[in-house]
Amino acid sequence: MESEKLPENSDAHHEHSSNCNGTITCKDCLDVLDMVIDQEESPTEAFKQHLKDCLPCLEKYNLDKAIKEILHKRCNHQELPPGLVDSIKLRIFDNAGS
Amino acid sequence: MGKQKYTEQEKKDVFNREFMPYVDSMYNFAYRLSLDQDDAKDLVQDTYLKAFRFIESFEQGTNAKAWLFRILKNSFINDFRKKSKEPSKVDYQEVESFYNSDEVDHPITTDLRDDTVKEMMGDEISNALNALDVDFRTVIILCDIEGFKYDEMAKILDIPIGTVRSRLHRARNLLKEKLNSYAKKMGYL
Numbered sequence: 001m002e003s004e005k006l007p008e009n010s011d012a013h014h015e016h017s018s019n020c021n022g023t024i025t026c027k028d029c030l031d032v033l034d035m036v037i038d039q040e041e042s043p044t045e046a047f048k049q050h051l052k053d054c055l056p057c058l059e060k061y062n063l064d065k066a067i068k069e070i071l072h073k074r075c076n077h078q079e080l081p082p083g084l085v086d087s088i089k090l091r092i093f094d095n096a097g098s
Numbered sequence: 099m100g101k102q103k104y105t106e107q108e109k110k111d112v113f114n115r116e117f118m119p120y121v122d123s124m125y126n127f128a129y130r131l132s133l134d135q136d137d138a139k140d141l142v143q144d145t146y147l148k149a150f151r152f153i154e155s156f157e158q159g160t161n162a163k164a165w166l167f168r169i170l171k172n173s174f175i176n177d178f179r180k181k182s183k184e185p186s187k188v189d190y191q192e193v194e195s196f197y198n199s200d201e202v203d204h205p206i207t208t209d210l211r212d213d214t215v216k217e218m219m220g221d222e223i224s225n226a227l228n229a230l231d232v233d234f235r236t237v238i239i240l241c242d243i244e245g246f247k248y249d250e251m252a253k254i255l256d257i258p259i260g261t262v263r264s265r266l267h268r269a270r271n272l273l274k275e276k277l278n279s280y281a282k283k284m285g286y287l
Binding site: 034035038040059062063065067068071072074075076078080081085087088089091092 | 138142213223270
């Protein structure tokens with residue numbers, strides 16, 4: 001069976017949580033980091049404050065965001081083979097008409 | 099959901115208006131899955147043929163892109179992976195259970211920083227992505243390249259949203275490790 005749970009303590013600096021003065025811990029922050037970066041959730045004030053207070057979490061946020069952005073920018077386009085669109089339409093509409 | 103009734107002309111109109119605008123994204127997805135230009139071309143053609151054949155199951159105004167991506171992903175799994183030049187080496191369940199094991203839940207030790215990533219060329223990013231197992235690659239393509247939301251990915255992949263999240267999380271960790279290795283090899287780190 002596939003696990004539906006995110007791994008616990010899967011990131012290197014969870015142990016920093018007790019050193020941070022923000023209102024959420026590193027674990028809380030990392031639990032929602034993907035969701036915030038993917039715009040599935042809006043960042044709460046506590047989340048934003050935590051990033052201001054905790055350098056490792058801020059670095060992780062910046063790195064993950066940079067990777068997402070560069071993937072979108074650099075891997076988003078593969079040139080279409082010439083004639084592909086025409087051949088699709090030809091096959092479909094010729095068959096449909098026949 | 100009931101089937102739509104279309105005349106032949108309406109079918110063509112729906113096809114041209116709702117499906118064809120995604121041909122670039124579809125080809126990019128097909129290429130990133132198959133990693134082969136000829137296979138990608140065949141995959142896109144097959145997908146569009148199936149989409150037209152089942153056009154009455156498509157409800158106008160709903161998410162055509164997700165609908166097409168789902169067909170393409172299923173075609174890839176059912177038709178292409180079996181005859182692929184580079185067959186999937188391991189069963190997906192095995193991959194997922196391996197990556198769910200403690201072995202990959204070790205702390206990610208990477209010196210990678212955002213400014214290092216920004217300096218990387220497209221080929222390095224692309225190679226790192228292509229080096230991932232196809233199931234991990236797929237969630238990154240759908241989320242980061244194509245911008246699908248988690249609920250749309252869940253429908254395209256036929257998995258619960260929780261699994262989308264966990265798979266994405268692991269895929270990103272694996273990608274980061276690949277990028278870290280590339281960065282070291284290329285002297286960025």
